[in-house]
């Protein structure tokens with residue numbers, strides 16, 4: 001709290017300086033101050049989130065290159081992230097598409113205000129078009145309409161989709177898509193259900 005107040009004071013002081021000199025406004029904020037502020041906002045977060053304040057190797061690289069990583073760094077990232085993907089022990093990638101449809105639509109989870117035991121969703125519609133009848137979706141990611149049908153329900157593509165959802169950066173370095181499996185947002189079963197939503201011929205995605 002004290003830290004936050006100190007920061008607020010500095011921010012206000014900064015505003016006056018900005019008015020006085022445009023040069024000051026262009027100066028980058030002190031990284032130590034930014035870190036202290038971010039830490040102060042994580043006060044109520046569970047321990048496993050606290051650990052994520054410190055960017056991992058992959059995020060550090062993406063940040064350093066503003067996500068525009070050179071080829072050699074990109075290869076290191078995809079290799080490192082692929083090694084983190086845990087594939088289902090039973091070798092089955094397809095769960096229940098009806099459950100997957102609910103998970104894709106669920107934007108809950110990852111908030112400090114979540115009641116204990118909140119089941120997180122994938123919030124896929126925030127970035128992707130999926131089933132045809134849904135009219136509300138974001139466009140940061142490509143449309144996933146007909147995803148399985150377009151890929152002829154190919155088992156290699158099914159495995160790829162599991163990998164993508166588990167750890168987007170195992171496929172594309174510095175992807176804007178969350179790493180749902182490695183960051184423990186979604187469970188293995190939830191990811192299987194999502195993959196079924198993408199690949200089951202009965203799923204509305206493929207109708």
Ligand code: HEC
Nearest residue numbers: 122123124126127140141142161164172175176177178194
């Ligand atoms: C914050 C935005 C965001 C969210 C949320 C998100 N994605 Fe993505 N997704 C992207 C972006 C951007 C891409 C394209 C770049 C890439 O491939 O990483 C992408 C790519 C993909 C691809 C690969 C598409 C292809 O070209 O073959 C799949 C599959 C996918 N997302 C599935 C999902 C699913 C399923 C969910 C929900 C569990 C989801 N995404 C949530 C941003 C997002």
